Amino acid sequence: MWKVAHRELRRILKKPSYTIILTVGVAISFLFFATIADEGQPHELPVAVVDLDGTYLSRRLCHELDATQAVNVVAVYHTHGDARSAMQRGEIFAFYEIPHGTYGEVLRFRAPSLELYTNQSYLLAGSLSYKELATMGKLAAGAVQREVLRKKGMDENLIMGLIQPIALDTHPIGNSKGSYQVYLMTTIIPGIIILMAMLQTAYVIGREQEERTVRGWMRTARGNAMKAFVGKILPYMVYYTLLLLVAEIIMYGPMHLPMSGSWGLMMVLALLSVLAAQSAACFLMGCVPDSSVAMSLTSAYGTLAFTMCGFSFPVDAMPVPMQVFSMLFPLRYYWLAMRDITLFDNGIGYVWPQLCVLAVFGLLLVGGAFVFGRQYERRVKC
Amino acid sequence: MLNRFISHLFDIWEIITAEVRRVFMDKTTLVIFFLATAVYPSLYYYIYHREMLQEMPVAVVDLSHSEASKRFVHKLDATPELAVTHRCPALLEAEQLLDFHQVNAIFLLPANYADCLNHNQTARITCFSDISSFLYYKNALLGGSNVMLDEMHHIELQHQTASSLDIHSAEVQEQPIGIDDIKLYNPSGGYASYFIPALLLLVIHQTLFFGICVLCGDANENRRALKYIPTRLRSRSIYRVTIGRMLCFLLIYIPITLFDLWIVPRIFGLPQLGSATHIVLFLLPFFIATICFSMTVGNLFARERMSILLCCLFFSVILFFMSGLVWPQSNMPRFWLASSYLFPSTPGILGYVRISSMGATLAQVRHEYLALWMQAGIYFITSTLSLQFMSKFKQ
Numbered sequence: 001m002w003k004v005a006h007r008e009l010r011r012i013l014k015k016p017s018y019t020i021i022l023t024v025g026v027a028i029s030f031l032f033f034a035t036i037a038d039e040g041q042p043h044e045l046p047v048a049v050v051d052l053d054g055t056y057l058s059r060r061l062c063h064e065l066d067a068t069q070a071v072n073v074v075a076v077y078h079t080h081g082d083a084r085s086a087m088q089r090g091e092i093f094a095f096y097e098i099p100h101g102t103y104g105e106v107l108r109f110r111a112p113s114l115e116l117y118t119n120q121s122y123l124l125a126g127s128l129s130y131k132e133l134a135t136m137g138k139l140a141a142g143a144v145q146r147e148v149l150r151k152k153g154m155d156e157n158l159i160m161g162l163i164q165p166i167a168l169d170t171h172p173i174g175n176s177k178g179s180y181q182v183y184l185m186t187t188i189i190p191g192i193i194i195l196m197a198m199l200q201t202a203y204v205i206g207r208e209q210e211e212r213t214v215r216g217w218m219r220t221a222r223g224n225a226m227k228a229f230v231g232k233i234l235p236y237m238v239y240y241t242l243l244l245l246v247a248e249i250i251m252y253g254p255m256h257l258p259m260s261g262s263w264g265l266m267m268v269l270a271l272l273s274v275l276a277a278q279s280a281a282c283f284l285m286g287c288v289p290d291s292s293v294a295m296s297l298t299s300a301y302g303t304l305a306f307t308m309c310g311f312s313f314p315v316d317a318m319p320v321p322m323q324v325f326s327m328l329f330p331l332r333y334y335w336l337a338m339r340d341i342t343l344f345d346n347g348i349g350y351v352w353p354q355l356c357v358l359a360v361f362g363l364l365l366v367g368g369a370f371v372f373g374r375q376y377e378r379r380v381k382c
Numbered sequence: 383m384l385n386r387f388i389s390h391l392f393d394i395w396e397i398i399t400a401e402v403r404r405v406f407m408d409k410t411t412l413v414i415f416f417l418a419t420a421v422y423p424s425l426y427y428y429i430y431h432r433e434m435l436q437e438m439p440v441a442v443v444d445l446s447h448s449e450a451s452k453r454f455v456h457k458l459d460a461t462p463e464l465a466v467t468h469r470c471p472a473l474l475e476a477e478q479l480l481d482f483h484q485v486n487a488i489f490l491l492p493a494n495y496a497d498c499l500n501h502n503q504t505a506r507i508t509c510f511s512d513i514s515s516f517l518y519y520k521n522a523l524l525g526g527s528n529v530m531l532d533e534m535h536h537i538e539l540q541h542q543t544a545s546s547l548d549i550h551s552a553e554v555q556e557q558p559i560g561i562d563d564i565k566l567y568n569p570s571g572g573y574a575s576y577f578i579p580a581l582l583l584l585v586i587h588q589t590l591f592f593g594i595c596v597l598c599g600d601a602n603e604n605r606r607a608l609k610y611i612p613t614r615l616r617s618r619s620i621y622r623v624t625i626g627r628m629l630c631f632l633l634i635y636i637p638i639t640l641f642d643l644w645i646v647p648r649i650f651g652l653p654q655l656g657s658a659t660h661i662v663l664f665l666l667p668f669f670i671a672t673i674c675f676s677m678t679v680g681n682l683f684a685r686e687r688m689s690i691l692l693c694c695l696f697f698s699v700i701l702f703f704m705s706g707l708v709w710p711q712s713n714m715p716r717f718w719l720a721s722s723y724l725f726p727s728t729p730g731i732l733g734y735v736r737i738s739s740m741g742a743t744l745a746q747v748r749h750e751y752l753a754l755w756m757q758a759g760i761y762f763i764t765s766t767l768s769l770q771f772m773s774k775f776k777q
Contacts, residue, residue: 044713161501166537169507
């Protein structure tokens with residue numbers, strides 16, 4: 001086994017380009033996700049106002065919207081069509097339409113309505129600008145109401161209780177600011193590293209077949225397919241586990257992403273996830289005879305993991321067969337255990353099932369080696 | 383003149399037939415071109431077909447035990463977003479449920495809830511929510527605030543009617559300005575309607591890219607690169623090879639595009655507001671740009687059959703984020719925004735989503751359309767130059 005690992009190291013050193021390129025790839029992805037969402041939540045989203053009223057009230061609403069951090073009024077239109085067209089051009093995510101005579105109706109106690117249009121094709125920008133504009137609209141309404149109550153001579157404390165009898169304080173656990181960066185980076189970066197470990201494992205096994213060096217490889221392992229596979233994936237396992245740990249240390253260290261649990265568990269998790277992904281790749285490479293097709297299937301399986309781990313769209317909302325299907329992805333278990341450790345400060349008592357399943361994925365390695373070994377023997381006999 | 387033109391057409395035709403043969407002889411390319419483009423859209427639609435998370439389990443800790451608090455809990459349970467599955471006597475118990483992920487949020491109603499309401503003071507409800515997936519948090523927030531607004535309305539009407547106002551003027555005073563919210567293009571805020579149109583285009587982009595790179599890598603690796611280029615076309619006329627290959631992939635992708643962008647959205651009922659003519663006109667430069675971009679990368683960098691798949695697969699995730707559909711372009715750092723325009727997927731996804739889901743016209747996606755034509759022009763030149771460079775290098 002060590003001899004195979006040694007042989008593999010020599011092969012890597014002879015042709016280090018792929019390992020270097022993949023490492024640079026991890027660095028680029030890291031930089032991308034670290035810088036793209038560093039605001040936490042998008043600020044100053046472009047929105048507009050269609051002012052058909054042109055009074056004190058509409059100007060005040062514009063000013064108040066502009067004063068918030070989340071949105072930025074980039075234009076004031078005078079027709080609905082203009083605003084709608086700007087939305088289709090992608091210039092704004094939402095707009096308020098203030099109908100003609102709104103202020104007059106407020107003064108006459110006729111309860112007019114404002115129209116709030118949001119673009120839900122952009123899920124994040126659409127819902128954020130909706131939330132912000134709806135709140136500002138309510139506040140503006142509150143301000144008018146407060147003026148009415150004050151003129152009636154009501155006590156200032158009671159006014160607040162009347163305007164807002166109930167308040168809802170939300171506390172997102174572990175990520176108190178609701179930062180998008182925390183949510184994206186902690187899953188996508190490990191996901192990319194695990195994907196690379198899986199792909200490179202598949203690739204190097206495929207190369208042995210394409211370069212017709214399988215015989216030399218098996219001879220080094222003395223004909224034992226299990227030893228051949230373990231020796232082969234060992235250098236990559238060590239390398240990608242280290243890479244994953246370095247990424248995690250940077251994220252949870254200098255970048256201060258929330259990490260409340262144990263580092264020991266995170267290390268075990270990193271090692272087992274890389275191993276599980278590699279084992280899955282070995283299984284596919286062992287079972288599918290054409291190495292290029294096997295590699296394409298591994299790629300499809302690897303990219304699907306980002307969806308099936310359930311970080312963007314929860315697995316509980318998927319149809320039942322897909323919930324079962326999600327169990328076949330190591331990244332799913334990484335994500336489940338990672339959120340327990342980093343966000344919920346849960347210890348081994350909570351995450352042992354995930355760690356065990358990841359270890360069971362290791363059996364795929366045995367299966368892949370078995371099938372591969374038998375095929376090899378058959379070929380040698382021929 | 384005419385004869386020359388006809389001989390050019392024959393050259394191109396020769397390349398097209400040779401290339402089509404190559405594609406259909408290669409199992410991997412067939413898997414990437416035909417299987418991936420058929421399976422991915424259907425699978426993703428199946429995954430997301432419920433569109434959103436419904437009846438998310440929550441725990442309620444009601445310390446007030448009053449009529450008002452019970453009404454609040456009932457309303458929470460009645461929202462489509464939330465289902466009250468556990469009623470806990472103390473916060474500690476609810477926290478344990480949250481730790482074991484049996485619930486995704488806790489609503490805590492304080493002991494003085496009813497008192498505050500009776501004394502016209504603000505009653506504070508606390509919600510602890512799982513944010514490991516943003517949809518959990520969104521559901522808790524949305525369900526919670528909708529019930530809160532409804533309860534506020536109820537309480538204020540009670541106040542006003544108690545002070546002997548008739549219902550209408552009570553409503554006017556309680557809500558001097560109403561807000562009608564109109565959610566455009568994806569009224570339910572569903573995930574499939576948001577994600578699938580972009581995914582369809584990304585799948586087309588990525589399968590073309592990887593398929594072409596596999597073919598280029600195969601030719602480069604087995605020193606067969608020259609075999610596919612007739613000797614008379616190896617110097618100045620090499621652009622005919624580029625045109626021929628481009629037309630070949632374009633032909634192969636006509637049925638695939640019809641399936642992915644016409645049949646799939648209709649089967650699954652995805653939003654389709656755009657006109658077919660505008661979509662076809664928009665997709666033309668997208669295909670030219672994508673094919674030429676892939677040929678450039680393939681000619682220059684694909685040393686082995688699968689090397690580009692190995693090195694660039696992770697980029698699919700980044701390309702999706704670069705499109706600006708998740709994180710808005712207005713908030714992207716300039717460097718990434720500029721680099722995102724190196725890839726045809728960025729203007730492609732943005733423009734396609736606007737035309738097909740938002741009913742924009744070609745004039746409204748002018749910016750993206752121009753970007754695609756520019757990319758098409760530039761990458762056509764680079765792919766021709768790279769092919770010439772490779773053929774000289776190999777000779």
